[in-house]
Amino acid sequence: MNVLSQLVxxxxxxxxxxxxxxxxLAPEFPxxxxxxxxxxAWPFRIEEVSRYDERGPAWYWNNFSCGEHTGTHFDAPIHWxxxxxxPHNATDSIPPDxxxxxxxxxxxxxxxxxxPDFLLTKPFLLEWEKKHGRIPPRAWVLMRTDWSKRxxxxxxxxxDDEGQHTPGPDVDAVKFLVAERDVLGFGTESIGTxxxxxxxxxxxxxxxxxxxxxxxxxxxxxxxxxxxxxxGAVVIAAPLKIRNGSGSPLRVLALIxx
Amino acid sequence: MQRPKRKNPVLRTRLPxxxxxxxxxxxxxxxxxxxxxxFELQQCRDCGTVQYPPRxxxxxxLSVRLDWKPQPTGGELIxxxxxxxxxxxxxxxxxPWRLGLVKLDCGPTVVAHLHAGALExxxxxxxxxxxxxxxxxxxxxxxxxxxxxxxxxxxxxxDPRNRKILITDGKTAVGQALVQGFAKSAAEIIWxxxxxxxxxxxxxxxxxxxxxxxxxxLDVTDSKNVKELAAEIAGKVDIVVNNAEHHRTFGIxxxxxxETARAEMDVNYLGLLRLAQxxxxxxxxxxxxxxxSAVAWVNLLSVYALANFPPHGTFSASKAAAHxxxxxxxxxMRPAGVRVVNVFPGPIDDEWNQLLPPPxxxxxxxxxxxxxxxxxxxxxxxxxxxxxxxLERWRDNPKALEREISA
Numbered sequence: 001m002n003v004l005s006q007l008v009x010x011x012x013x014x015x016x017x018x019x020x021x022x023x024x025l026a027p028e029f030p031x032x033x034x035x036x037x038x039x040x041a042w043p044f045r046i047e048e049v050s051r052y053d054e055r056g057p058a059w060y061w062n063n064f065s066c067g068e069h070t071g072t073h074f075d076a077p078i079h080w081x082x083x084x085x086x087p088h089n090a091t092d093s094i095p096p097d098x099x100x101x102x103x104x105x106x107x108x109x110x111x112x113x114x115x116p117d118f119l120l121t122k123p124f125l126l127e128w129e130k131k132h133g134r135i136p137p138r139a140w141v142l143m144r145t146d147w148s149k150r151x152x153x154x155x156x157x158x159x160d161d162e163g164q165h166t167p168g169p170d171v172d173a174v175k176f177l178v179a180e181r182d183v184l185g186f187g188t189e190s191i192g193t194x195x196x197x198x199x200x201x202x203x204x205x206x207x208x209x210x211x212x213x214x215x216x217x218x219x220x221x222x223x224x225x226x227x228x229x230x231x232g233a234v235v236i237a238a239p240l241k242i243r244n245g246s247g248s249p250l251r252v253l254a255l256i257x258x
Numbered sequence: 259m260q261r262p263k264r265k266n267p268v269l270r271t272r273l274p275x276x277x278x279x280x281x282x283x284x285x286x287x288x289x290x291x292x293x294x295x296x297f298e299l300q301q302c303r304d305c306g307t308v309q310y311p312p313r314x315x316x317x318x319x320l321s322v323r324l325d326w327k328p329q330p331t332g333g334e335l336i337x338x339x340x341x342x343x344x345x346x347x348x349x350x351x352x353x354p355w356r357l358g359l360v361k362l363d364c365g366p367t368v369v370a371h372l373h374a375g376a377l378e379x380x381x382x383x384x385x386x387x388x389x390x391x392x393x394x395x396x397x398x399x400x401x402x403x404x405x406x407x408x409x410x411x412x413x414x415x416x417d418p419r420n421r422k423i424l425i426t427d428g429k430t431a432v433g434q435a436l437v438q439g440f441a442k443s444a445a446e447i448i449w450x451x452x453x454x455x456x457x458x459x460x461x462x463x464x465x466x467x468x469x470x471x472x473x474x475x476l477d478v479t480d481s482k483n484v485k486e487l488a489a490e491i492a493g494k495v496d497i498v499v500n501n502a503e504h505h506r507t508f509g510i511x512x513x514x515x516x517e518t519a520r521a522e523m524d525v526n527y528l529g530l531l532r533l534a535q536x537x538x539x540x541x542x543x544x545x546x547x548x549x550x551s552a553v554a555w556v557n558l559l560s561v562y563a564l565a566n567f568p569p570h571g572t573f574s575a576s577k578a579a580a581h582x583x584x585x586x587x588x589x590x591m592r593p594a595g596v597r598v599v600n601v602f603p604g605p606i607d608d609e610w611n612q613l614l615p616p617p618x619x620x621x622x623x624x625x626x627x628x629x630x631x632x633x634x635x636x637x638x639x640x641x642x643x644x645x646x647x648x649l650e651r652w653r654d655n656p657k658a659l660e661r662e663i664s665a
Contacts, residue, residue, distance in 0.1 A: 027480040030456050037506075039517055047481055157456035 014258070021222045021235075021252040022072040023148065025064070029071055029221075030153045032191060033164075041067030044249075068247040074239035075185075075193065075208070075218030079246040082213030089215060091245035098217070099238035101184045102139045103254055104132070105228045112145035112167040116158055117197055119170035125177070132230045137182040140219070140235045143169065147189035148223035158196065168195030171206040178214045185217030187235075187252075189225060193218040219252060228254055261420055261446070262549040274545030274594045275347040279389035285312045287326040292384035292392035294649075295636040299364065301327040310366040310394075331381040333362040335396060338372060348388070351546075356410065360396050370396040373408050385414040385635040388545075388595030390588070406633055416554035416597055416632040421496035422447040426476060426533065429459045431608055432558070433501050435625035440499075441468050443629055446550070449491055451476025451502070478502045478529030488536035496550055498537055499628065501558040502529055505610040509571035519572035526576035527583060530557060534587050545594030554632055555591060556599045557584045561640070561648045563602060565660045588637075599637055601628055604644030617644050 001009070010016040023029060031043035044066040050056025068091075069075070077083030078090045088094050106128050111118045120143055125135070135141060145167050150156040158165045168188060169177075177183045186193050186207055193207040203209045211218055219237055234255040239248035281289065284300075291298035301308050302316035303323035315322050338358035344350045356372040360382055370382055375398035384392045395414060398405065406417050423440050427433045428450035440448050448470045452459065455475040465471050474491075477483050478500075504525035506518045513519075534555075544552040562574035563581035581600065588598035605611040607618035619642040627641030640649040651659045 027477075027482050028475075031454075033454070033457065039515075040521065043479075045480060153456040154458070159457050 010257075017256050017258050019224050019227045019233075019254040019256060021224050021228075021254055022250075023221050023223050025066070025071045025249060028153065030157050030191060031067075032069060033157075041069050043067075044070050066249060068242065068245055068249075071249045072219070072221040072223070072252055073247050073249045074237060075212065075220070075247045076239070076245065077212040077215045077217070078244070079218075080205075080208045080212035082209050083215060086215045089212075091239045091242045091248050094217075094239075096238065098138075098184060100234065100236050102136055102231070103142055103228060103233040103235040104128075104135050104139050105142045105144050105225055105230050105233070107144050107230065108167060109144060109146045109226075112147065116165040116167065117195060118145075118167040119195060120168070120173050121170050122172045122176045125173055128230075135177070135181040135183065138184045139181070140185055140187055140237070141177055141181075141183050142187040142219070142222065142225055142228070142235070143167070143189070144225040144228075145189050146226060148221075148225070157191065162197070163199070164191075164196030166190035166192070166196035168193065168198055169207050170195075171201055171203075171210075174206045174210045178210050178216060183216060185219060186211055187219035187222050189220075189222050191221060193220050218247075222252060224254075228256060232257060265548065271544060272351070272546045272548075274388070274542070274551075275351065276389040276593065276595055277348040277387045277391075277393075278346065279391050281391055282312070284314055287312055288384055288392040289386065289390070291326060291328075292386050292635075293637040294640070295631070295634055297329055297331050297382065297384045298326040299329045299366070300324045301329075308362075308365040310362075310368050329362070329364045331383065332399075333360040333368075333380055333382055333396070335359070335372070335376060335378055335380050336361050336367070352410075352413065358396060360394070368394050370394040371410055371414070373397045373405070373411050375402070375405065375408070383634075386597065386637055387414055388597075390592050390597070390637070412549070415635045416497060416599070417443075418497060418629065418632055419444045420446050420550045421553065422449075422494050422550070423497045423499060424449045424451070424491065424495045424537070425499045425501060426451045426478060426529075427502040428452045428461075428465055428473060430501065430503075431461075431621035432606060432624055434461045434465060435621040436499055436501060436628065437465055437468060437471060438622075439625040439629040441470055443633075445470055445497075447472065447494070449474050449495070451478075451487070453477035453479075453502070476502075478532055479524045481532055484532045484536050488540065492537045492540035493544070495537060495541060496544075496552050497554045497556065497632065498533065498541070499556040499558075500530055500533055501556075503558060504576075505570070505573050505608075507570050507573070507610060507613070509568045512569075513572075519576070522573055522576040523579065526573075527579040530580050530583055530587070534583075534590075538587070538590065541596050542591060542594035545596050552594070552596050554597045554599055555587065556601060556628060556632070557581075557587075558601050558603070558628075559584065561602045561604050561645050562663075564648070564652050565656065565663045568664050597635075597637060599628075599631055599639060601631070601639040601641065602645055602649070603627075603641050604648060617642075619644065 025044045046062045046064045049061045051060045076091050077086050194205045198205045236253045239250045299308050304321040305319040307318040309317050335358050341355040358372045360370045361367045376396040379399045380396040382396050385395045387393050423445045425436050429452050450473050504522045541552040560577040563577040566574040584600050603619050605614045605618045631639040
């Protein structure tokens with residue numbers, strides 16, 4: 001038996017469980033907000049083409065529209081100006097072996113509950129490694145905050161007069177993950193890989209700036225991270241093959257060994 | 259006016275009927291003026307005679323050089339009668355009905371529908387009836403407080419009093435001024451839509467304090483959202499005020515791509531289409547639903563719907579599209595007696611017109627014009643001096659206005 005047939009055997013015997021890390025694409029799911037004078041991403045919208053009616057008697061189907069960065073989605077390096085000239089930086093040119101990798105889940109639920117502006121730091125990551133081992137190369141580092149459990153869009157977006165308040169990584173944490181741990185990318189449960197107030201960090205939006213600048217990826221609006229072990233999951237995150245795409249909504253799956 | 263008794267929800271809702279709607283082309287001149295809230299009659303350019311009813315030639319000198327001219331509205335009620343029987347479906351459901359002959363100060367004697375307070379000296383108004391055609395209504399000479407509550411007059415107006423209103427966007431200053439205006443006009447319920455409900459907007463708390471107000475998430479670009487809201491409230495809404503608009507300040511060459519223009523079309527044009535498809539049928543079914551029936555649909559358009567303002571070129575185009583669709587909606591709502599009111603303001607004093615010099619219409623003044631138009635039965639509203647002036651220039655010479663606006 002080779003590894004793949006062992007894998008198939010493990011699926012059929014139920015030893016491997018598939019966890020869906022994806023939010024449902026629906027119009028009411030919050031979308032990214034930019035200042036209104038800037039260009040805007042389309043939110044997810046869906047229009048019925050026919051539903052067993054005069055528009056198509058025996059079939060039901062819809063047209064949907066959305067931006068590349070809608071719902072649970074993937075950020076390619078070309079998304080940010082720091083990654084614009086890298087090779088293999090778009091959804092169609094990223095080597096497909098990058099779409100599968102080990103997952104390290106950093107539990108920040110307590111910290112995020114206490115402080116919506118919580119910034120994940122390098123010492124926090126080092127502390128995590130003391131308990132769970134060193135983050136392997138080419139791993140997805142997933143920041144678990146249980147933010148996806150905020151089903152009320154107001155709480156999920158968490159705006160006030162100063163903008164959005166959601167957790168994310170700080171500058172040193174991102175640099176550390178890229179330079180010293182060679183990660184595949186960084187994933188979050190909130191609407192950006194960066195914190196809500198990351199505009200005020202230096203540089204602004206460090207996770208976008210350094211991850212994409214180093215050819216790494218982002219995942220956001222993830223859910224069900226609470227079902228994953230700190231280490232040992234395999235994350236499958238393959239974006240749509242959009243020519244020169246900057247990202248795409250996608251189905252993110254995690255395989256875990258029960 | 260006493261609040262009408264609550265509707266018994268298990269009783270049949272009466273179907274709408276219309277008063278006689280046939281008019282000759284020349285008679286539509288009265289309708290065209292009434293749509294703007296004006297009282298105009300044919301006047302002979304040769305002998306000066308004012309005549310009514312409208313004809314092809316002057317009844318005095320047979321000249322065909324007849325102009326529709328604003329006329330003084332004073333007159334004397336010289337005869338009156340009360341109908342207790344009619345074979346017309348519309349009137350037989352509204353009997354008794356008071357009619358009279360009014361000798362106008364400008365000459366002709368006209369048949370008029372009579373306000374209960376119209377006695378001896380009266381003033382007349384050309385008003386659109388439920389069929390959308392102009393008729394002449396005689397009113398008391400002096401305005402008094404509860405004049406609008408007259409049973410017969412209410413058949414010609416779309417008075418918001420005791421009615422249930424949907425305002426599609428409560429986030430804007432215009433939306434909030436509309437809410438205040440309708441609350442002051444004693445609307446019974448005001449549903450106020452707001453898009454992107456995760457972003458609390460300035461003025462939210464003030465709106466919530468108004469007793470008639472219920473805030474409802476509503477994004478007119480989301481068909482599902484519009485459908486679900488309609489499922490919840492469309493059977494109760496008497497007046498829709500669609501003020502949701504997307505306004506950016508670009509022409510063709512000042513913005514790359516089509517995304518801004520598409521967003522404008524999605525809100526300003528397709529938003530109206532979505533709302534009309536979901537709310538229209540239920541409102542059409544309630545065109546004769548007692549004293550507080552479905553009566554009106556208001557569209558906030560723009561004077562730029564008439565002629566493109568190139569600095570706001572894609573916005574203008576989306577409003578022109580909405581204007582055209584609103585005419586379709588008007589035709590489709592007319593059989594139910596539900597009036598479509600189109601509002602054509604000049605620049606509104608809001609953030610997207612920041613760089614335009616005054617005069618700009620204040621949101622509160624715009625809201626006031628809209629409420630007044632409903633009360634007076636006006637169908638095409640050009641609120642404020644700027645819009646009025648543009649209207650005159652457009653009527654005088656549309657080509658000249660095109661050049662002036664784009665200069």
